[in-house]
Amino acid sequence: MLPYASVPEVEAALGRNLTFAETLWFNYSATKSDYFLYCHNILFLFLIFSLVPLPLVFLELKRLSFFDSYKIQPKVRLSLDEMFRCYKDVMRMFFLVVGPLQLVSYPSIKVSLILTPHQ
Numbered sequence: 645m646l647p648y649a650s651v652p653e654v655e656a657a658l659g660r661n662l663t664f665a666e667t668l669w670f671n672y673s674a675t676k677s678d679y680f681l682y683c684h685n686i687l688f689l690f691l692i693f694s695l696v697p698l699p700l701v702f703l704e705l706k707r708l709s710f711f712d713s714y715k716i717q718p719k720v721r722l723s724l725d726e727m728f729r730c731y732k733d734v735m736r737m738f739f740l741v742v743g744p745l746q747l748v749s750y751p752s753i754k755v756s757l758i759l760t761p762h763q
Contacts, residue, residue, distance in 0.1 A: 646674050682750050686743050693738055694731075701727055 648654045651670060655661055662670065673681055703711045704722055712718040722730075 646670070648674070678754070679750055682753070683747065686746050689742060689746070690738065693734060693742075697731070 646654075648657065648670075651662060651667060654670060704727065705724060707721065
C-alpha cells in the first residue's frame with residue numbers, strides 16, 4: 645500500500661506534478677494490496693516470453709542468409725509449426741512453473757525488502 649492518500653499529497657512529497665501516466669497508475673494502485681500489485685509481474689513476464697522471440701521467428705521464417713552465421717546450428721531450419729510447438733511448450737512451463745513460483749515467492753521478496761536498508 646502506498647503511504648499517500650491523494651495525488652496532491654504525492655505531488656507535495658515529490659515537489660513536482662505527476663505525469664498523466666503516473667496519475668493513472670496512482671489512481672489504479674493506491675488502494676491495491678502489495679501482493680495484488682506483485683501479481684502483475686506475471687503479466688509482464690508473459691509479454692516478455694511472448695514478444696521477445698518474435699524478431700527471431702520472423703528472421704527464421706524469412707530464411708535470410710546473413711542470419712545463418714549467427715546461429716549455433718546454421719543448417720537447421722525450423723518450420724512455423726515447429727516454432728509454434730516450441731512456444732506452446734514454453735507457455736506450458738510458464739503456467740505450470742514460472743507463474744506459480746511468482747505467486748508463492750512473494751513472502752521471500754517481502755522479507756528481503758524488509759531486511760534491506762533503504763536510503
